[in-house]
Amino acid sequence: MAFVALAVPWVVAFLVVAAVSDNLGWDLRHAYLPAAASVRGGESPYPALADPILEEQKGYVYPPQLAVVLAPFAHVPDEILASAVVGTLLLLAFLTLWLLDVRDPRCYAASFASLPVLSAASFANVSLPLALALALAWRYRERAGSGLALGLAVSAKLVLWPLLVWMVGRRRWSTALVAGLSGVIVTVAAWATIGFQGLREYPALLRRLSEIQAEQSYSLLGVSATLGLPSTVGRLAALAAAASLLFACFRFARWGDDLRSFTSAVLATLAASPIVWLHYLVVLFVPLAAARPRFSALWLVPLTLVLSPRPGYAEGVEVLVPLGVVVVLGAVLLRRPATVRHGG
Numbered sequence: 001m002a003f004v005a006l007a008v009p010w011v012v013a014f015l016v017v018a019a020v021s022d023n024l025g026w027d028l029r030h031a032y033l034p035a036a037a038s039v040r041g042g043e044s045p046y047p048a049l050a051d052p053i054l055e056e057q058k059g060y061v062y063p064p065q066l067a068v069v070l071a072p073f074a075h076v077p078d079e080i081l082a083s084a085v086v087g088t089l090l091l092l093a094f095l096t097l098w099l100l101d102v103r104d105p106r107c108y109a110a111s112f113a114s115l116p117v118l119s120a121a122s123f124a125n126v127s128l129p130l131a132l133a134l135a136l137a138w139r140y141r142e143r144a145g146s147g148l149a150l151g152l153a154v155s156a157k158l159v160l161w162p163l164l165v166w167m168v169g170r171r172r173w174s175t176a177l178v179a180g181l182s183g184v185i186v187t188v189a190a191w192a193t194i195g196f197q198g199l200r201e202y203p204a205l206l207r208r209l210s211e212i213q214a215e216q217s218y219s220l221l222g223v224s225a226t227l228g229l230p231s232t233v234g235r236l237a238a239l240a241a242a243a244s245l246l247f248a249c250f251r252f253a254r255w256g257d258d259l260r261s262f263t264s265a266v267l268a269t270l271a272a273s274p275i276v277w278l279h280y281l282v283v284l285f286v287p288l289a290a291a292r293p294r295f296s297a298l299w300l301v302p303l304t305l306v307l308s309p310r311p312g313y314a315e316g317v318e319v320l321v322p323l324g325v326v327v328v329l330g331a332v333l334l335r336r337p338a339t340v341r342h343g344g
Helices: 001-022 026-040 065-073 077-101 105-112 115-123 129-137 146-156 162-167 174-191 202-216 220-226 229-255 260-273 278-293 299-306 317-335
Strands: none
Touching: 001 105, 001 115, 001 129, 026 065, 026 077, 026 115, 026 260, 065 105, 065 146, 065 174, 077 105, 077 115, 077 129, 077 278, 105 299, 115 129, 115 162, 115 299, 129 146, 129 278, 146 162, 146 174, 162 174, 162 229, 162 260, 202 220, 220 317, 229 260, 260 278, 260 317, 278 299, 278 317
């Protein structure tokens, strides 16, 4: 329990520093709520391509459903709403592990003390809800209804699309259909709510965001740029890694190895994404918890991310730390099948 006792003050101190430095709820206050206010006022939530807020990581770049959901709360004082959301996100982090049969307090301490969870909660972004959705999709994977959680997750963040390959590879046609239909319906309904404002320009907005932020992030594009390699090298590396993981996902699924198939799909989302921040890595806790619900040294690997730069911009060889964490966790989890004792 000494490890748990050390983790608690670290988590509290991190959140206090975030609040004092005016970083608590950064994404919520600077991106989500302004977009929600625009929706509430009948305007487009999306910034112009030349808007400098994209470089400041303040522009709203998600599909519109998040802004639509938050629109009723746009008038709530930022500080109050940010505190409530941060607390809720920490609860979701707890529920994610609980759903995966994790009961060892040391596992919770290790995940909560890691920078992916801390940055996801303190910035108040969608990463932890997405991790919960993946945990639901895994836990109830034998039920068609699990497709709803997966469909909502993919519709909220398109980079999660490799999880659909996992469903198709398992030949869970009804689940894949539910995921696809629910994602499309929710997305179309959200765009309709804002009068389809910004829809035509949305692909260009995503490309512009990638141009600005990809090489500053922890993606393979970012690693390539930080090491001084041509961007083509990063793109080819990302394409090769994503393709290999998707192939593995499909093959494992056909062999009946659900866990390694699921793990490959989760890893593929990170490999294929042109932008990866530390909070994106919270999704790794889902296959980790599914494979190792009891505490082991593997749970300590994400804690090494404290050696990486501040949760925002990659710099120097420290950019290799997040990549190393992903590689180590992925290699161990894919090494051999694990016995899964739950599944809904």
